[in-house]
Amino acid sequence: MSWELLDKVDLDENARNYEVLKQPTTRKEELAIGKIEEMLLDGLPLTHSTKPENLISIQNSAIKPAEALPEGKFTHTLPLDESLGLDKYVFASWGDVRRHPIYGSSTLLLCTEKILLSDETIASPYDITLRIGAGTNLPYDELNRTDTKHLKAYLQTLVTGERWLEITARNALRNVISNGTVPVVSHAKLNTGEIKHKGAINADHIQEVLSTEDDYHTALNEMLRNGFTASSLNSLTKLYGHIPTEYEASLNKAKKMWRKIVDLAGY
Secondary structure, three states: OHHHHHHOOOHHHHHOOOHHHHOOOOHHHHHHHHHHHHHHHHHOOEEEEEOHHHHHHHHHOEEOOHHHOOOOOOOOOOHHHHHHOHHHEEEEEEOOOOOEOOOEOEEEEEOHHHHHOOOOEEEEOOOHHHOOOHHHHOOHHHOOHHHHHHHHHHHOOOEEHHHHHHHHHHHHHHHHHHHOOOOEEOOOOEOOOEEEEEOOEEHHHEEEEEOOHHHHHHHHHHHHHOOOEEHHHHHHHHHHOOOOHHHHHHHHHHHHHHHHHHHHOOO
């Protein structure tokens, strides 16, 4: 029953609810959006955090969803997730290049294009736990009225990975035109959402493993060089009043990239 509930979500109908997809665009804006989609696929990695002791088994096989893990293996999948069938999915963030001790101190950088454009991938603007607190410890049919409303709203945000790419690209263009700055990947700025892939993600799609502080700094720099500011780097910039010196060259390159995008869009 639970899996049928998620299966009945109309992803195409949900996409029609997104205001950014309803807005008319000029031919020039369409060209710019297409270019941004390329930038997102090539330069903004999907990320999955894990514990160092899991790396060998993952690299020799795959990142597996909770339902495929050995019995007793600790996961962050909650009863609500299981009741919805989300334990059949591997979860990833997009452009979240930072250490997450709660999930594990290692971060896997994944091939964005292969996973995001897969027919098995869905996306949402947020994790359901951001709307439902203690209710995540219950199956969906035991939620109270308020949490049931939150769940319904969440299910209506689910779209295909391909649609989410377009939504994110359109938002990025609006972001840059409005703010005149390199997009900052965060919930409050350029929201790249939560990516969910049905079934295991093959180890072939792992491009890199971040374990040391140097690894993370290098990844932040690479992400900026490709046109996107990580939220953690944005926080450092606010703290110091300027971007750390080692990122200046990448920031200048990113600014030039977005200037060309804005010009391409006709602004």
